[in-house]
Amino acid sequence: MALGGREHDAGLDAADLAARVLAAVPASDARAVAGALMPTIEVGSTEMPDVLAFLRDAPGLEFKLFVDATAIDREAAQGLLEVVYVLRSIVNFGWRIVVKTAVDAAEPSMPTSAAVHAGANWAEREIYDMFGVTFDGHPDLRRILMYPEFVGHPLRKTYPYQKRQPLTPERDPLSNPWPKRN
């Protein structure tokens, strides 16, 4: 029976990966997540950019394809937001790895990885927009899907799905322009 991990991840061992990450970035406190359906490692939030850079450049691993980044709201149970990065290796594109971290739900913030993978720029903007995680050092942290007047972060579980927000008046491009990239 084919389960989550599947045979494509063969040759990729999360415990082994976590040990390599820990040796390269000792402050990251990297550990494999037991019982995960795919290779998953958990690291400290402040070391995320270093970990992603190590995984990108480490010979034999070369996780160079940035696949995705997203967040999961665990505020009710643990008071945390999980931020998740998914990568693929160019050594074997079947290898995918999930790098996870947790940030405090009350004041979520962590350093940006936009300098490591260009794709993280927009993915982190979306996480900021939808979950309110501030990425320190991000080159362009604006809302991306919602409009600037929108209040709150809609994918947080505390945001009611039926909530309506007032219509914004038509935007006058001269007196009230769209926020520009800095």
Next chain:
Amino acid sequence: MSTDESRKNLAMAADPLSEIMELQMGPSHPACHGTVKFDLRLDGENIISMDTTLGYLHRGFEKMCEQGTWTQVIPYTDRLNYASPQINNFIFCEAVERLCGIEAPERASYIRVILSECSRLADHLTCLGMSVTELGAISAGFYMNEARELFYNLNAHVTGARVTVSYGRVGGLARDVPDDFDQVVRAAIKRTEEVLRDCEKLLERNRIFADRMAGIGILTKEEALGFGLTGPLLRATGVSYDVRKAAPYMVYDRFDFEVPVGTKGDNFDRFAVRFEEMKQSIRIIDQALKQMPRGRITVDDPRFVLPDKKDVYSNIEGLMNHFKIIIEGVRVPAGEIYFSGEGANGELGFYVVSDGSGRPYRIRVRPPCWYGMAALEDMVRGHMVSDLTAIFGLVNMIGGECDR
């Protein structure tokens, strides 16, 4: 200041080439299919920088997915990509099946493959048809539209709906295909092959077309990987990555097909890769039709699949299972997984999180064109406004998928 001098100053100020012009293109622009706004800074006709504004089609897809049962997500996935709704359907179902630890029966997997490849053909025909139309090759655009229509009609024949198909189910399919499925699909791909031959003649050695495409919008391998580009955009740069080969799902490991790659990573390569992929899709469909076995189309497991209607009306187990699945939803074991398949635009992924109840805890879609849009600025910089249309066309941004 003499009159001559002030006149000269006036002429200087009025010269549009001497200053940077800011131009807002969109959100609804006839040359850009999809609602997206580009704030361009132009030096003459050349683009110095571009800022993209998305979100005009944001419907709160991920939030709405958390409100219903797992099965109720399937109709939402149809509305992600109107050109290839089947692929979205099936990849979502596969992701949930991975969490449940079940696998769709062989026949269902074959039908999924055939309809996915038909969707890929329709999607590529849409993308290329629109792009070449925007470059003025309207005949080729109309030919491709004709072929695309065949696949929408096929959708209607099999599922009853042209676009919003909702045909996948966790553990299989909604119903079996009609008896004449084989003939209808073969007729559609036969006509498509003829159309492709015509379009090839119209475009491949067309000087105007080649000049507009070659050397435009180049990205290197490293840039493409860092941006998270997948699908035709990545393969055009020479990286042979196709989820169907790298991590085969459904029954893709049973077919003989090739992954076309480009060399330069420019627009022409993107066009050629998509064009060649259509021929490979036809190969896959042909093999799958020959191999397709008879049998069940859903797993034999009442926890995940609705019972037959005759059981619902005639015995208590059937009625109970029906109620459980409709009211409480399919109980997906707690866990999380990132599962992806090859969508027409690239890697379409679902990060699904279940807390063990009948409702999804979190569903994240990885829309392939999102990362194409992120890389768009790097592709258009230095090119002319008219090239933006061509590059944007081949990124194939689908508003429903990008903005969700």
